[in-house]
Amino acid sequence: MNKRRSASAGPAPLPLRNGVAPSRVHLPPGPWVRLLDFLLERFEHVPPDILRARLARGDIVDDAGLPQTLDSPYQPLRWLWYYREVPAEAPVPFDLPVLFRDDRLVVVDKPHFLASIPGGRYLRETALTRLRAALDLPLLSPIHRLDRDTAGVLLFCADPESRGAYQTLFQSRAVRKEYEAIAPLRADLGLPLVYRSRMQARAGHFTMQETPGVANSETFIELIEVIAAAAPGPRDDACGDAKQACDAAPEGGLGRYRLRPHTGRKHQLRVHMSALGLPIRNDSFYPELQPYAGSDDFSRPLQLLARAIEFTDPYSGRPRRFESRRRLCAGGAV
Incomplete structure (x- = not known):
């Protein structure tokens, strides 16, 4: 899941997590009924089971910090926030003075x-x-x-x-x-x-x-x-x-x-x-x-x-x- 920048986005409702800032995605006008339908189309490179699991855990929140769910309706013209995940990221064994x-x-x-x-x-x-x-x-x-x-x-x-x-x-x-x-x-x-x-x-x-x-x-x-x-x-x-x-x-x-x-x-x-x-x-x-x-x-x-x-x-x-x-x-x- 990648970030989309916009001047209209407010402050992030999520704090840094181990130095990682939350990412965000904008919800444009469209035909989607459920939020899940949009996410499956927007992030087609992400396996559907991963997107469903993140919604089930409440990992994706709105501007007020409220967790979205599998049954959340699609509400356009707002932002969602989440922490990007990178699987199996190998540590770099060198210092940063x-x-x-x-x-x-x-x-x-x-x-x-x-x-x-x-x-x-x-x-x-x-x-x-x-x-x-x-x-x-x-x-x-x-x-x-x-x-x-x-x-x-x-x-x-x-x-x-x-x-x-x-x-x-x-x-x-x-x-x-x-x-x-x-x-x-x-x-x-x-x-x-x-x-x-x-x-x-x-x-x-x-x-x-x-x-x-x-x-x-x-x-x-x-x-x-x-x-x-x-x-x-x-x-x-x-x-x-x-x-x-x-x-x-x-x-x-x-x-x-x-x-x-x-x-x-x-x-x-x-x-x-x-x-x-x-x-x-x-x-x-x-x-x-x-x-x-x-x-x-x-x-x-x-x-x-x-x-x-x-x-x-x-x-x-x-x-x-x-x-x-x-x-x-x-x-x-x-």
């Missing part, structure tokens, strides 16, 4: 494999849900997002009235973002460089592709360190204290790159690096989508890190810079 907190901002160092916000297969194992529960901040909301596969600096707003000013910074490109990535070396590629291309979503797919036309994405890319020579070895010093042995370096070796995106297209850094023949280490999307194994291999995170975010605070006028404390490893964990 808070780098900074005041009355407006909460800045965290997100690990790989943890989604920024609830969606799809992820509900409790998300940064937003964890923080709402751990910090007792039911109104906490994201200012921007990181891909689930990407680790690093992530900003949230603790004051709903202040969120818009911070989001405007991102929308107006007044935020300077710096990433690190581990990828193959290319001796024939002149770095540093600025890479531009036109990106759009693949039809019927969640990945992105480059297409002809005016560029709508731009990234500055530079090599900052050679971390693995072409000759393979059993372990790379870049792994530091990581317990897993690193994979052997590919032919040509591995490098650490600094990436500064000027735009913020979905998967932009992954697409741009792949297009240059520098696919980011452990990327299962680019250049080719790898089949999902049914579970995450936590020993092989995508080697992409949101290293730092810098901007001028819209309230204090002071410069802000937040840096991740994580390190990338050429083969294993951060």
Whole structure:
């Protein structure tokens, strides 16, 4: 069951539950006699027995918090509230340290494999849900997002009235973002460089592709360190204290790159690096989508890190810079 947003919806009659906010669905005018008839049609992907069981338990309530039942009549132009359920959600075994907190901002160092916000297969194992529960901040909301596969600096707003000013910074490109990535070396590629291309979503797919036309994405890319020579070895010093042995370096070796995106297209850094023949280490999307194994291999995170975010605070006028404390490893964990 998915949420539908509307400005006319009132406050939620249900509280946070273990950091999870209630979802809602609007009831439009229609021919349904019973509420169950509408729910069966609206959520056709949900097994009917599950919908009936939720109504029987009183898990779905109206704006006044009154539980709906199997015999409830259909009453249009109102909202129903419920807690979304995700079966068999695997825990992400990494911490989510808070780098900074005041009355407006909460800045965290997100690990790989943890989604920024609830969606799809992820509900409790998300940064937003964890923080709402751990910090007792039911109104906490994201200012921007990181891909689930990407680790690093992530900003949230603790004051709903202040969120818009911070989001405007991102929308107006007044935020300077710096990433690190581990990828193959290319001796024939002149770095540093600025890479531009036109990106759009693949039809019927969640990945992105480059297409002809005016560029709508731009990234500055530079090599900052050679971390693995072409000759393979059993372990790379870049792994530091990581317990897993690193994979052997590919032919040509591995490098650490600094990436500064000027735009913020979905998967932009992954697409741009792949297009240059520098696919980011452990990327299962680019250049080719790898089949999902049914579970995450936590020993092989995508080697992409949101290293730092810098901007001028819209309230204090002071410069802000937040840096991740994580390190990338050429083969294993951060």
